[in-house]
Amino acid sequence: MSNILAIVGRPNVGKSTLYNRLTESRKAIVDDESGVTRDRHYGIGEWTHKNFTVIDTGGYVANSEDVFEAAIREQVLIAIEEANVIVFMVDVTTGITDLDDDIAQILRRSKKPVYVAVNKVDNFQLQSDATVFYSLGLGEIYCISSMSGSGTGELLDEVIVNFDEEKEEENKLPVYAIVGRPNVGKSSMINALVGKDRNIVTEIAGTTRDSIHIHYNQFGHEFMLIDTAGLRKKTKVRENIEFYSVMRTIKALEEADVIVLMIDAVDGIESQDINIFHLAEKNKKGIVIVVNKWDLIEKTHKSTLEFEEKIKEKLQPFVDVPIVFTSVTEKQRILKTIEAAAKVYINKTKKIPTSKLNDILLPIIENTPPPAIKGKHIKIKYITQINATSPMFAFFCNLPQYIKEPYKRFIENKLREHFDFTGAPIQIFFRQK
Numbered sequence: 516m517s518n519i520l521a522i523v524g525r526p527n528v529g530k531s532t533l534y535n536r537l538t539e540s541r542k543a544i545v546d547d548e549s550g551v552t553r554d555r556h557y558g559i560g561e562w563t564h565k566n567f568t569v570i571d572t573g574g575y576v577a578n579s580e581d582v583f584e585a586a587i588r589e590q591v592l593i594a595i596e597e598a599n600v601i602v603f604m605v606d607v608t609t610g611i612t613d614l615d616d617d618i619a620q621i622l623r624r625s626k627k628p629v630y631v632a633v634n635k636v637d638n639f640q641l642q643s644d645a646t647v648f649y650s651l652g653l654g655e656i657y658c659i660s661s662m663s664g665s666g667t668g669e670l671l672d673e674v675i676v677n678f679d680e681e682k683e684e685e686n687k688l689p690v691y692a693i694v695g696r697p698n699v700g701k702s703s704m705i706n707a708l709v710g711k712d713r714n715i716v717t718e719i720a721g722t723t724r725d726s727i728h729i730h731y732n733q734f735g736h737e738f739m740l741i742d743t744a745g746l747r748k749k750t751k752v753r754e755n756i757e758f759y760s761v762m763r764t765i766k767a768l769e770e771a772d773v774i775v776l777m778i779d780a781v782d783g784i785e786s787q788d789i790n791i792f793h794l795a796e797k798n799k800k801g802i803v804i805v806v807n808k809w810d811l812i813e814k815t816h817k818s819t820l821e822f823e824e825k826i827k828e829k830l831q832p833f834v835d836v837p838i839v840f841t842s843v844t845e846k847q848r849i850l851k852t853i854e855a856a857a858k859v860y861i862n863k864t865k866k867i868p869t870s871k872l873n874d875i876l877l878p879i880i881e882n883t884p885p886p887a888i889k890g891k892h893i894k895i896k897y898i899t900q901i902n903a904t905s906p907m908f909a910f911f912c913n914l915p916q917y918i919k920e921p922y923k924r925f926i927e928n929k930l931r932e933h934f935d936f937t938g939a940p941i942q943i944f945f946r947q948k
């Protein structure tokens with residue numbers, strides 16, 4: 516299951532403002548991506564301990580007047596298909612426009628939950644103006660002011676009912692998703708892996724009609740593979756191809772345990788790749804980077820090392836990820852890709868016994884304690900790994916609020932040094948004890 520919220524609506528109703536509010540609130544809590552350019556159209560939101568991906572559809576619409584209404588209509592259709600919940604935003608100051616009516620008509624036919632957010636209800640008087648939006652025929656309306664945040668909590672309370680909490684599922688096969696920009700070699704990789712041999716491959720219909728999950732069981736590896744490659748929607752509006760491909764990628768990413776992010780060796784790592792990488796990281800997914808078309812590179816003995824360094828520079832600070840150099844056409848290191856994904860899955864799901872954790876980390880902490888603040892000494896007493904779907908550690912101490920980002924980073928590095936967590940994002944919490 517995935518947790519995807521799409522905000523749809525015509526331009527200027529305030530979608531981006533709400534998007535920023537939903538995703539920034541999260542940023543304020545864990546701001547660990549200093550200096551990284553983030554994509555403004557999708558990000559992670561959090562409400563009462565549930566995480567979800569928020570998509571601001573507006574950003575994908577071209578400026579040209581003639582495509583834009585068609586583009587918006589099509590985006591609404593794509594959003595209905597791919598997202599789990601839709602927030603339909605309208606503007607109290609303009610009332611219902613023709614385009615609002617059009618969108619409402621599409622949404623009324625959808626089976627996905629739709630929430631009407633009447634925005635710019637900045638004061639109490641405007642609430643009575645909002646009642647006209649009941650005539651859209653989409654049920655309850657939620658009066659909000661994206662600018663001030665008023666009403667957004669009530670809206671979110673309802674929205675997140677549709678989302679799952681992260682939980683451990685027993686005896687479940689690992690799920691890998693191969694993602695990457697168009698033409699990077701995703702289909703070729705999948706074909707190389709599963710070929711056409713139906714004895715080893717069974718296609719299982721996914722949650723939506725056209726999502727393909729492949730059951731792989733060969734060479735000692737068994738897992739589910741999400742195929743995002745072959746799924747190309749015929750969009751009428753050229754501008755929406757990117758929107759659609761981002762939707763598919765986000766969805767695959769939500770459903771997977773480990774993301775195999777393919778990069779073109781010739782083009783190098785691009786901002787889109789970095790966005791996907793950070794989304795995967797924030798979603799606590801395991802990550803393997805595959806540099807494909809390695810055959811096209813003129814190589815010296817230092818090439819892989821230099822390439823690796825260039826990639827890691829751009830992935831800062833989360834650089835403890837495996838990088839595999841493949842040539843799918845020359846069948847090079849394809850199995851190695853699978854092995855890397857399997858190893859990342861193990862790293863992501865393993866649990867370090869509390870005694871071992873404390874035996875190794877407490878002496879290190881003793882040697883390099885968190886810096887004292889205002890003359891107060893911080894004492895870390897013990898550590899446990901909290902059971903979760905990805906590595907999460909609680910450090911119990913007297914003054915958790917005084918522990919700063921650099922020390923957290925230091926702790927994370929020590930964890931990575933002593934226990935292999937390559938490819939798995941780590942969460943660290945300091946708690947009062």
Ligand SMILES: Nc1nc2c(ncn2[C@@H]2O[C@H](COP(=O)(O)OP(=O)(O)OP(=O)(O)O)[C@@H](O)[C@H]2O)c(=O)[nH]1
Binds near residue numbers: 526527531634
């Ligand atoms: N008064 C008021 N203005 C708001 C509110 N939310 C957004 N706005 C303003 O409405 C305008 C449009 O907001 P955006 O968030 O850019 O709207 P959008 O729907 O994302 O627009 P597109 O990106 O063009 O699709 C901006 O000037 C916002 O400051 C609100 O709650 N109250």
Ligand SMILES: Nc1nc2c(ncn2[C@@H]2O[C@H](COP(=O)(O)OP(=O)(O)OP(=O)(O)O)[C@@H](O)[C@H]2O)c(=O)[nH]1
Binds near residue numbers: 697702842844
């Ligand atoms: N030289 C070289 N070409 C490759 C390699 N892998 C794939 N290609 C070629 O790259 C092109 C695109 O490959 P696809 O597998 O269709 O790429 P894709 O990522 O599935 O593309 P979309 O379906 O558009 O997302 C094809 O012409 C492949 O033959 C490789 O390792 N080396």
